[in-house]
Amino acid sequence: MSKSNTQTGISAPTFWEQYRRKPLGMVGLSIVAVYVFVAIFAPFLTPYNPKQILLADRIAAPIWFRSVLPKYDDAPSTVRITLGPDEWAVSEATGGKLVAEELEGTAVSVIEFEPVLKDEDVSEGEAGLLEIEEYPEEPEKSVVELSHVVSYNCSPPKTFGLTFNYWVDASSDSKTELEFVIETPEGKQYNLWGKSCSGTLGSQPARIDSRDLTLKQRLGLTIFDDPAPRVFSSKGDYRLLLTARSIPGEEPTRVYISNAEFYIPGNVHGLLGADHMGADLWTQLIYGTRISLSIGLSAAGISVAVGTAVGIICGYLGGVVDEFMMRVVDVLMAIPTLPILIILGAILGKSVWNIVLLISAFAWMGTARLVRSQTLSLRERVFVESAKASGASDAYVMLIHILPNVLPLVFAGMVLRIPAAILTEASLSFLGLGDPRVATWGRMLHNARGFGAFTTLAWWWLVPPGLAITFLSLAFVFIGNTVNEILNPRYRERS
């Protein structure tokens, strides 16, 4: 069968020729191309993946605000320092030293204290009484102070923290203390954390965070006070001091420190800032293209495919089938779309695929009506009669004769359905009905609303997702209108 069936026959090259000349259509196409590119190459466009959190402080602003808005002039960006053996300087060492070891591939700082031999023993008295001689003055503690200089030249941060794992290998009669102090450029020292033990201590995690109540109490602050701005109140060089003191026993005391990391979550981060969990907003935006494009395209595709099939079948076969289906269409069109999507979404589950199917289920009716009326007029055309006269079956006629002639209409319709699908999905996610694990633009707006963008005036969280949706929709509208102009001149705007 040659293409001569198509009465509105316009071949692909001619179509492209005409399309190229329409500026709006080309604009739309380029925009979509950009989005597709972004969707495909997302991992290359951002160093993070959408699941990473705690990259910065809550609702951090974009990093380039520093150059643009005076308020953010010296806002801190995230500071993350891994403190391995190489990073520590030994500022004081009495009776001990710092050694670097490697355990299971990680560099571990080991503070090693020499065993100190006791000069005098405690002597026993007679007959079982323990004579307590004057205990010699407290043996000197061996001290090893590790320090690291942090240059901090920003405005005071909201929080800071230090995490590390530690364990102590020592003889049972030893005493060991570990302390963490921050020294400001002015020389003031803040003692933030301390731990002491006798003998050996198994591996412990130390999670020092300026928001901890214990830390605040240690500093003599109430729960409403913020330690971080007090500690890091000025700009300059701060010293992180991790001090180990030990009264060693007979064996050398070893204090192991591994996976040490000092961090100050930044108030600015990334290209678009961070959300309430500290996750990168730019990453969410980029990865959002994948979902929006796939949902938009599949929902539009499915609904148009179903609508076309129903339209052709009803229009061609007529009779009871037609009557019945058209009533169904009428009824479906009378049901309010969003409420029913909400209810069905809530009951049937929130997966992405469900959303696509639901959206399609309530979007095919318009196409069906359009295709049906087109089929009705095509049915009377001579080429259909001649096909039937030569013995073609109904299915054959519908597929080979009617369908190609209906396609131009359908094609334009499908393109114009895509923005509607994207907007519906965005609305549903915004209301909280999408898959919470999937970062779509609608969900970004949902999070923004629910997790404090308003109170913090974080407009940079609100604006980009909406813009992303708008431009994508606009692009498809331009494309759809252009396609309509070319393929369906009847619908050209009257000038």
Add this chain to the structure above:
Amino acid sequence: MAILEVRDLKMYYKTLRGHVKAVDSVSFDIERGKALGIAGESGCGKTSMAVTVLRLLPSNGKIHGGSVKLDGIDIVKLDDEEFRKSVRWKKISMVFQGAMNALNPVHRVGDQIVEAILAHEDVPHQEAATRAEELLDMVGINPKRYKEYPHEFSGGMKQRVVIAMALACNPDVIIADEPTTALDVMVQSQVLKAMEDLRKRLDLSMMLITHDLSVIAQTCDNIAIMYAGKIVEYGNVIDVFDNPTHPYGMGLVKSFPNIKAERTRVRSLPGFPPNLLAPPKGCRFHPRCPLAGDICMEEEPELIEIGSNSHKVACHKVDMLERGVNIWEQ
């Protein structure tokens, strides 16, 4: 003095590719109580001329010269408001081509006639309504149908309503643009007869535009044959039909089969009407004319009188034409 005197009227449409010279220096007269038929092929400028007289031009149409004198007053020179109030519909009205669409589907037909009256005369509504009913009666429609909507009438009756509407303000001149083209033959003759009666009764002058010469023959006193925006032959209907002199006019008249004459081959004129963006130099008909000579390609012929009764022809080769000889016949 003629009621309508048109002299050297020029109307061009401005398009992206230049001026389309739809009406190019057209002149004619319509006497009081007489009907002038304007004949020609599609695209020769007849409708454009009608629209020009009533100044109903689209935004890209403009009058580039000439005069239209109604009862001595040049109406081209009037400003829009003045023209609308005193001339349009009041002195000159129009029956449009395809009257089916000329009536607004959501208004009653009687109201549409009344509207025309009230726009020009300060009379009470009741009086206008009565007049509307009389007009309906005059065109052969039951006045009780005043309150009905256009979609309740058939094609021919709608046409009559439109005629009634055109007569609403007792105009001096009616322009009828293809009034019967969309109707079948029976209805056509009815409508024509109705128009004829009215014209005689009300002493109306009429400009009847059509491509159908038989209609002109039936109803008009004079005829002007248009070609490519110009009048090429003009005169009394009997004179022109009896003795069409311009080659084009001759072709047009002779191409209508005569049921009474002996059977001959019907010939169409070879070639196509010219592009009005760039019409041929000299006589616009020369590319298709068997008599064309050098002068025809250079100079535009003027309308010159031949014979009596102001029968005018625009042709350089008039002398070559013998009476009664059909130059198109083999």
Add this chain to the structure above:
Amino acid sequence: MGFSRYLLRRLGYAVIVLFVIMTFNFAIFRLMPGDATKMIIDPMFTPEAIAELKRQFGLDDPPLVQYFKYVGNLFKFDLGLSFSTRRPVVNELKERLPNTAVLFLASFTLTTIIGISVGVYTASKRGTFGDNFVTGAGLFAFAVPSFWIQLLLLMLFGYYIPILPIHGTMSAPPPDGFLLQFLDRIHHLILPAGSNVIVAFGSWALYTRNTMLEALGQDYIVTARAKGLPENTVLRHHALRSVLPPIVTLIFGALPGMVSGAVITETIFSWHGVGKYLMDAVMQQDYPAAQGAFYLIALAVVICNLAADIVYGIVDPRIRVGEGGAK
């Protein structure tokens, strides 16, 4: 003759739609896998209460009997008891319906008036700034997510320049005196209704303008001008009148969409209405409440559609008087 038949037909459709929705509601909540009881009666009730309610709702009966009991209940306006508040859903809805109605009417009237006026006005001014503006606004209304604009407006006028209230239908506690209360309510209405108008008026303006343009290209407009009518009359009396049917269809056809959109608006502005009630119910898995709200919304939409059909029939004489021919 034509009209009453037409009317009856449309009424019939409305009833069928309601019927379908009822059945859908029934099926979705009772025929789903899992214990239907948990969806209708709050499992937190005492076993006796549950047993009693079960009887009342007929949950032990075979499906068909259940269905009839269900329909019967609906006619008695018995929509069940909300899980969260234990009050009859009907009462909750009754409280909230006026708020939704107010918001809806305000948005709807303003949008149509502004949109249509702008559309009519720019139809006669092709190619000017106003014209392009309308095309742009129409595009804007179609492609921009409405809830996003509402969020931005909320942030702008509720937080950044805090001149408008950020939630609720009125202040708590409400001010004294009728006038102050009335003004307070208007104050709260500005942002929700205003944002609706800003988002939506564009598509109305565009559609009106396009329809006007098409009407102005019709032959009877040329006739009207030829009759010597002033341009104003031509526009108002002829073009506008014939443009009314499609515009009226548009107005009423957009109603269901606006009803749906109300859900989003009410959620964003914490407007104490039926839409927010639906969202809250769905979030809290308060199934009777969700059902009830959905049913009310669907009912509203069906009524709107019916109203559309009626008005369309009145405005277009072809339907009213019936297709005729020569008499």
